[in-house]
Amino acid sequence: MQFETVAWAVASGIISHVLFNRLEPRGLKSLLSLLLIPPIIATLAAFRFPTSLEVAAASYLLILGIYFGTLTASVILYRLSPFHPLASYPGPILCKITRLRVGYVACTGQQHLYYKQLHERYGSYVRTGPNHLHINDVTILPDVMAYKPFLRGERYGRSRIKGSTGSLHATLDPEEHAQRRKIWERGLTSSAIQDYADALFKRVQQLIEILEIRRGVPFDLSGWISCMAFDFMGDLTFGGAYNLMDAGKDRMASPPQTMTHMVSLKREVVANVPWLEAFAGLIGSNKSIRKLRKFALHSVLARKEKGSSTKDLFYYLLDEAGSGSQPLSFPNLILESTLAIVAGSDTTGAALSNLFFFLLTNPDVYTSLQAEVDKEFPKGADILSAPSSNIIRSMKYLNAVINETLRLRPAIPSGSQRRLPKGTGGIMLGEKFIPENTTVQMATFSVHQNPKYFAPSPEKFFPERWIEEGPGHILNYAAFLPFSYGPTNCVGKNLAMFEMRIVVCSLLQKFEFELAPGYNPSEWDDALRDHFIFVKGRLPVVIRTRG
Ligand code: HEM
Numbered sequence: 001m002q003f004e005t006v007a008w009a010v011a012s013g014i015i016s017h018v019l020f021n022r023l024e025p026r027g028l029k030s031l032l033s034l035l036l037i038p039p040i041i042a043t044l045a046a047f048r049f050p051t052s053l054e055v056a057a058a059s060y061l062l063i064l065g066i067y068f069g070t071l072t073a074s075v076i077l078y079r080l081s082p083f084h085p086l087a088s089y090p091g092p093i094l095c096k097i098t099r100l101r102v103g104y105v106a107c108t109g110q111q112h113l114y115y116k117q118l119h120e121r122y123g124s125y126v127r128t129g130p131n132h133l134h135i136n137d138v139t140i141l142p143d144v145m146a147y148k149p150f151l152r153g154e155r156y157g158r159s160r161i162k163g164s165t166g167s168l169h170a171t172l173d174p175e176e177h178a179q180r181r182k183i184w185e186r187g188l189t190s191s192a193i194q195d196y197a198d199a200l201f202k203r204v205q206q207l208i209e210i211l212e213i214r215r216g217v218p219f220d221l222s223g224w225i226s227c228m229a230f231d232f233m234g235d236l237t238f239g240g241a242y243n244l245m246d247a248g249k250d251r252m253a254s255p256p257q258t259m260t261h262m263v264s265l266k267r268e269v270v271a272n273v274p275w276l277e278a279f280a281g282l283i284g285s286n287k288s289i290r291k292l293r294k295f296a297l298h299s300v301l302a303r304k305e306k307g308s309s310t311k312d313l314f315y316y317l318l319d320e321a322g323s324g325s326q327p328l329s330f331p332n333l334i335l336e337s338t339l340a341i342v343a344g345s346d347t348t349g350a351a352l353s354n355l356f357f358f359l360l361t362n363p364d365v366y367t368s369l370q371a372e373v374d375k376e377f378p379k380g381a382d383i384l385s386a387p388s389s390n391i392i393r394s395m396k397y398l399n400a401v402i403n404e405t406l407r408l409r410p411a412i413p414s415g416s417q418r419r420l421p422k423g424t425g426g427i428m429l430g431e432k433f434i435p436e437n438t439t440v441q442m443a444t445f446s447v448h449q450n451p452k453y454f455a456p457s458p459e460k461f462f463p464e465r466w467i468e469e470g471p472g473h474i475l476n477y478a479a480f481l482p483f484s485y486g487p488t489n490c491v492g493k494n495l496a497m498f499e500m501r502i503v504v505c506s507l508l509q510k511f512e513f514e515l516a517p518g519y520n521p522s523e524w525d526d527a528l529r530d531h532f533i534f535v536k537g538r539l540p541v542v543i544r545t546r547g
Pocket of ligand 1: 169181345348482487
């Protein structure tokens with residue numbers, strides 16, 4: 001082999017690396033062009049006058065091998081070198097080289113545990129990708145989440161359909177986001193939430209009736225709670241499109257839930273390895289997203305045709321009140337309705353299921369909470385009525401149990417992601433310099449178990465920490481982030497809290513719960529999967545009606 005040939009192949013590998021760094025291609029065509037065109041040019045340049053097609057093909061293959069070898073070596077050496085902007089941050093070598101490592105972890109659903117272990121090993125700032133940092137230090141949180149100069153990371157901005165500009169959660173531009181968020185906020189004010197109370201009360205009553213039939217027989221409480229959360233969001237968004245409880249789906253495998261789980265999983269993997277998006281269509285993983293959208297399309301059409309008899313969330317999204325603001329386009333309406341379902345049901349379903357798991361594995365907490373419920377709502381007192389809302393909001397122990405559940409098992413464990421765009425020149429935050437083009441993430445699961453913020457025993461379920469102080473007590477509210485922080489935090493927080501309080505009080509007033517015989521509580525955490533939202537397994541219980 002001639003020296004000139006090798007030199008061309010090596011040079012094209014290095015040029016490709018430089019171009020990849022500069023252009024960061026994401027589309028399939030640009031990715032393939034950038035990968036394949038340089039070695040073609042190198043082949044043509046090295047063999048200006050090939051003697052035959054076979055020689056040209058053999059040369060191309062040879063150059064391709066040298067080219068990919070050089071490109072890979074160049075990428076690895078640069079990412080591990082002291083010249084890389086994130087060189088001073090510690091982290092596993094494989095993560096520094098490629099995001100495929102965390103992409104794999106995302107597939108397994110063990111991200112929450114993985115990042116926690118990394119922080120325990122490497123400290124508060126860990127390099128989790130060539131240009132990624134995971135941070136377990138809330139002192140810089142206000143700067144990171146302020147939306148300037150940081151923007152939303154690559155995790156967002158993917159939920160698009162033809163003719164749409166994306167859902168609220170996928171809106172990257174801060175001004176556009178603020179405009180869109182106003183529509184959501186109108187639908188989630190305290191008075192709007194009061195209008196949704198009847199729909200919630202009906203669904204909780206339905207859940208109680210369903211559970212009553214199952215007295216004395218083991219059943220999956222977590223599945224039924226999720227069905228209720230789905231049905232309730234379906235009522236608010238699609239005028240009652242789901243009715244999973246009617247259909248008797250006491251398992252996680254009901255079609256809309258499975259679709260949303262598949263969508264979250266795919267999104268989470270692609271969010272970790274953004275260039276995989278280019279290949280996602282090829283391996284058919286977009287099927288679940290298309291199915292979910294089709295389902296949303298039919299539901300939106302049906303809801304539009306039906307019109308509104310009460311003010312539900314869709315009423316505000318569609319601006320049926322005619323507030324004069326720019327109405328959402330039809331494609332955007334589909335995306336927003338889908339977002340409402342995904343963001344509003346799996347989250348509350350997961351939080352409530354985790355809460356019951358903690359109650360059933362912490363008998364003292366269960367007894368204390370039961371005592372509070374019995375004091376405020378003795379037998380016969382009506383929880384499912386408007387006046388109960390004020391009492392429920394001020395129940396100290398109930399709120400402590402909800403907080404403690406959201407602390408230990410935040411429904412979105414991997415937290416929000418931000419990126420410092422190119423051209424900002426980097427930023428000094430405290431003593432740390434964050435270079436431009438860096439993605440930062442504060443994994444809520446790790447922050448919530450950081451002994452600097454919650455002590456003693458940050459890994460222990462101990463609701464009393466929210467109420468009373470003892471030796472070594474640390475409770476840092478600034479580090480409590482279940483609903484995220486800043487202008488893109490959870491717009492549905494008040495609705496979620498209302499729903500959780502009503503469900504817990506109603507079920508505890510009515511029933512006595514215990515874990516089903518033979519169920520091993522360690523199965524619960526084993527089955528938890530961080531697919532952006534926590535996906536959970538079954539929680540087999542046996543109940544008795546209280547006397
Ligand atoms: C326990 C229940 C819930 C938890 C823990 C929760 C948590 C969160 C978190 C952490 C975020 C930020 C995600 C990110 O930055 O990527 C978020 C965003 C959001 N949540 Fe919730 N959520 C809950 C319930 C709800 C409910 C009931 C709704 C009602 C529709 C809702 C609607 C939304 C929306 C629309 C966003 C996007 C906000 C934006 O981009 O400005 N969530 N939620």
